[in-house]
Amino acid sequence: xxxxSLSETDNVLSKLSALSKLISLTLLSMASMNAQLPxxxxxxxxxxxxxxxxxxxxxxxxxxxxxxxxxxxxxSIIGIIAPxxxxxxxxxxxPRFLTYSLRLYTVFxxxxxxxxxxxxxxxxxxxxxxxxxxxxxxxxxxxxxSKYSDSMDPGMAISLTLLxxxxxxxxxxxxxxxxxxxxxGLKKHKIADFLKILETFLIFSLRYALKTSGxxxxxxxxxxxxxxxxxxxxxxxxxxxxxxxxxxPILC
Numbered sequence: 001x002x003x004x005s006l007s008e009t010d011n012v013l014s015k016l017s018a019l020s021k022l023i024s025l026t027l028l029s030m031a032s033m034n035a036q037l038p039x040x041x042x043x044x045x046x047x048x049x050x051x052x053x054x055x056x057x058x059x060x061x062x063x064x065x066x067x068x069x070x071x072x073x074x075x076s077i078i079g080i081i082a083p084x085x086x087x088x089x090x091x092x093x094x095p096r097f098l099t100y101s102l103r104l105y106t107v108f109x110x111x112x113x114x115x116x117x118x119x120x121x122x123x124x125x126x127x128x129x130x131x132x133x134x135x136x137x138x139x140x141x142x143x144x145x146s147k148y149s150d151s152m153d154p155g156m157a158i159s160l161t162l163l164x165x166x167x168x169x170x171x172x173x174x175x176x177x178x179x180x181x182x183x184x185g186l187k188k189h190k191i192a193d194f195l196k197i198l199e200t201f202l203i204f205s206l207r208y209a210l211k212t213s214g215x216x217x218x219x220x221x222x223x224x225x226x227x228x229x230x231x232x233x234x235x236x237x238x239x240x241x242x243x244x245x246x247x248x249p250i251l252c
Contacts, residue, residue: 027247080097
């Protein structure tokens with residue numbers, strides 16, 4: 001299952017602007033990485049509560065949650081055994097690493113809310129529109145000597161970048177299922193089978209990138225294309241202001 005795919009659930013959050021949700025995600029993520037333990041627990045509970053309110057399931061995130069757990073355990077063991085201050089073992093650092101694990105989970109839950117309710121292309125449209133306005137506000141001579149050339153489209157770059165995670169998960173799941181059907185992983189040489197799956201994943205990723213480039217050319221892609229951006233509604237202002245109120249005591 002892909003934890004970064006767009007959810008089919010129709011809710012209020014999915015109808016809000018991609019830009020307002022990105023601003024809120026940025027603020028909440030920064031707050032999660034800087035909050036003290038009581039505030040961090042409150043943010044974690046809030047992120048889970050939002051999943052319940054907007055009916056967004058976490059069933060597709062089991063593997064990702066386990067991966068964060070494994071990473072947390074590994075970093076905790078290494079940090080306790082070799083804290084880097086000349087000591088060989090420091091168990092009193094365990095609460096710090098546990099807190100860091102909670103930070104990772106909190107950021108992931110807020111990120112899951114964003115990806116589950118947001119079309120990444122909508123977010124890219126804002127950046128494309130901004131770049132197009134910058135071109136209009138400059139003279140032709142300034143455009144030639146500036147970074148805002150006609151070949152530049154930050155919106156498309158952002159869209160493709162943010163789509164990397166969901167597409168990578170989808171590609172890996174497809175390859176893994178195909179490998180299981182063919183009996184990979186059942187032999188003694190599991191590491192060799194995994195390397196073959198990894199090789200196939202890299203090949204598929206490169207092939208998909210080339211197909212994306214070809215499809216854009218066939219459709220006459222241009223950075224000067226017409227894009228539609230979603231205007232801020234009352235709910236968007238409530239979301240941004242509410243996030244600011246929530247994180248202001250933490251960040252300040």
